Amino acid sequence: MNLSLKDLKIQPFSLINTRGEVLYISDGFERIFFSLISGNSFSEYIHPEERVEFKRWLNNLNHNHQGLVKTFRLIDQNGRVKGAMVRAEPLSDNRIILWFWEEKGSREVDDYWEKALTPAMEAIFSSILDGIFLVNIEGKLIEINEALSEMLGYHKFELIGLPVGKFFVDQPQDIGRATQRFARIMKYGRVKEVNLTLKDRWGKDVEVSFNGAVIREKGRLVGILGVVRDLRRSKLMQKLQEKTLELEQALAELSRQSRLKDDFLSLVGHELRTPLSNILGYAEFLVEGNLDAGERAEYIQVIYQESRRLARLVNEILDLSRMEAGRLIYHHMYYPLDSVLEQAIGVAESEAEKKGIVIEKELGFGKEIWLDPDRIKQVTINFLNNAIKYSPSGTKIWVKSRLQDSGALVSVQDQGVGIEEKDQKKIFEKFGRVEDIEHHHQGAGLGLTIAKGIIEEGHKGKIWVESEGKGKGSIFYFWLPERAPDE
8 A cells, every 4th residue: 555644644543563653643643632752652542451452453453353443542641531443454564554533422522621621620630639530421530630549549541531430340240330320329410428439449448428510511511520538548537636635635644643743742842841840840949958847748749749740651652652563562361340440440539539520430340351451441540530631620420331242331421621523533543632622731642542552452442432512521432342352
């Protein structure tokens, strides 16, 4: 065939060699389709899903396929897809001429998208973090942004030109039905927040939230815009936000604990300095002499009381330190609980009498129980000392014990200042302080923290407080199991 390229240049065709490399393209091809680069393989301009078929088709031209018209999707340098009908004709000089006809469709709609999909619009699509896709009136994908490509694991050129049903199924026989279902979803012209399941390139489900709208040009339907948000990423962000909130709360709690620790150290320093100053001051008076018998006895009593106060504070600090290190020693045995409570009441009665407070007891448990007598006595004395400290003169304190839930329930009730509900858990915390009370009373506030450790960790029991609020008194409880934990 003697071919004059000059005469045929208005016809859409391309000349390639047997290796499939572009030798020449006509003006007609550039006008209807796009420009090609000489020397490039023509298969680079074929849709990725059809390249293998295209190469096979070319290789089989000499096996009775000459003149057979095939349909392929062409892709230009900007990723736009055009359908084309192609007929290949081998030439005598080992060249092949490819004749092209534009695949029939809506020329007006294609013109609209050629004008709409400008580089600026494509740049906007690329910058959006949610998945974006455009579908023409034939249900084929004509544009996909990078976010959607990454979400589904495809390169955009692998999807452009395919039916939109490809998003929802991975079997070829199902794509048509899926595309029809998508069209039914869009029948009202707009969709707001519909949860759908897409398929990635490996066949795995991708849960997304879908928003869509039809696009019209002068009243004529030209396509559909879809926006999908990866719910997996949204759930991950939600979990990240939850973890961030947890970390912020933990940091706030650490900051609070740090402030409380500083306050505690300041308080302990004050509590240590006061009795030491009193002991040193009265000891100096005794050393100087010139005191009568009454003054000497009074000063010795003050030194004794301040020494006990100092020893109690030091013992509390040591107990807390041992408890946190897991080295607090217990000596458990079966022992009458009510006897321990009697001993604790005997220790506290002298302080109660000084304030005119009466301690009444109703000890009805009456049995031996597995406990460390000294530690339970320590807890009960702490309850009683607090009740005395925060109760006005002329009131009463009740100490009770009874059998409950296969164990012993002990309560110490007072008619004192009471505790607000918001503070009832805080008073058992390390360095926990009820501010308006602690500012007016002695003590480092460690007794209840130690009591909580003794009951819960040392005896596997429970400890809590009940109060109806300020001025309505409090009831402190602890409960101990009747038997040893391993029985």
